Amino acid sequence: MDRFLKLQTLLGVITLILLATGLWFVWNAPADFQQGGAVRILFVHVPSAKMALFAYLVLTLASVHHLWKKGEGADIIAEAAAPVGAAFAAVTLASGSIWGKPMWGTWWAWDARLTSVLVLFILYVGIIAMRSAMDDAVRAGRVTAILVIIGAVDLPIIHFSVQWWRTLHQPASLGGGGKPSITGPLLTPLVIMSIAFVAMGAYLLAVKARAVRDRRLLTALEVERELA
Amino acid sequence: MMFIAAYRIAWKDMMGDFRRRATLSSMLFFAVAVLVIFQAAFDPDRAEARRLLPGLLWVTILFTSLVGLGRVFQAEEEDGAFEGLLLAPAPRGVIFLGKWLGNLVLTLIVEAGLLPLAFILFNVEAWDAFFPLLGILVLGTLGLTALGVLLAVMTQAARSRETLLALLLLPLVAPLLIAGVQAASALLQGGEIGDWLRLMVIFDIVYLALAPWAFGWLVEE
Amino acid sequence: MSDYATYVLAVYAIALxxxxxxxxxxxxxxxRLATALEQFRNGQEQAP
Incomplete structure (x- = not known):
């Protein structure tokens, strides 16, 4: 247990170093000839979007494992992963919207990818609400796990339907064209920031999972004492 | 054999409801109320009404089905008969299919009443598109009710479950809503319809396959 | 950071x-939970 805490602290330090390195590269990155300085927004936006999806993958794997093996550990990971994913999705939405203002001229253009992330964010909120709305913790774990799996099946359908919807009904000049790809000297900060965000996600997950685990232990002990 | 059990559960629910006229009538009047609210809010002329009709129909159906879904297990809860239902000599998936069928029929009856009413109230002259349009509504309702009944089971034991049900159902049915509105628009105003129908069929198949399985996990002790 | 500096700063502030x-x-x-757990366990040992 103590060793686990040391590992977590180490992860936190690695995250800080990676973030500092990434930010140094971002600071020194040349301005994009099309987007100018606004390209710096993408160094936060793109890794956040990737992590919002990656967190859902972790959430799904933990949920499947929990349903299958009925292990408590997987359920703790699942409970902790939902708010972490929600945080990444929230930053993705905010940064995408702010990027859109100078680039598209509006805060919100119902861009296909941003719309999908918005649905993902609502789904994360629903998953958190589902768990907290039930008194029986064991049942809450199982119901939430099934909800996560339903969402995992639904997300690709949402993504494709929104994609078709936006590309068929919107001229490509506004929003439909999506974001230009990043190459050359702008790639280095993006890669480092992406790695840093993976470390940050893992660290946040560990911090939250520790709190969840302790709360469950405490509740169990209190119940035990009431019975005794 | 097994589908007889599903059919009996659905029949029991529908007859109980017809006798008390509870869910069906509240869904119907709720749907009418939504139509009135729409008219009051947007006051569309004829051309606008034709353009808005698909979205109006689907939004009304979505909200109306929330009313029905909140009561899917009401009868069992009042009598404490949910465990009894689970003791029925049929696989869990079949019990789910029975519950789903009951809700599906209620929702379809509401839709069959809603569609002509919407045509009349909004002065939309599209009677030749009546049955294709109803077909699109039916196609979407299959998946909508399958997902809805499943979520109703999941939120059954939760606090403030009706709010939770809406919060979960609305984002998850977004693809169905998009496809249904686009298909109906294509029908009324011309355009490509095949892709949207295909998307609805995929949604239906996914949820009709997933929901009985998930129900089995949910009620397992 | 010359053009769009306000937008960029806003994004980094939100992320932070x-x-x-x-x-x-x-x-x-x-x-807080770890401390409570610790206290609970200590109390538990003394109680019986």
């Missing part, structure tokens, strides 16, 4: 607020 905020809140929550 959300991620840093989550970190602080969850760490505080974890510490």
């Amino acid at each position: 607020g959300v991620y840093g905020g989550a970190w602080i809140v969850w760490r505080r929550e974890g510490r």
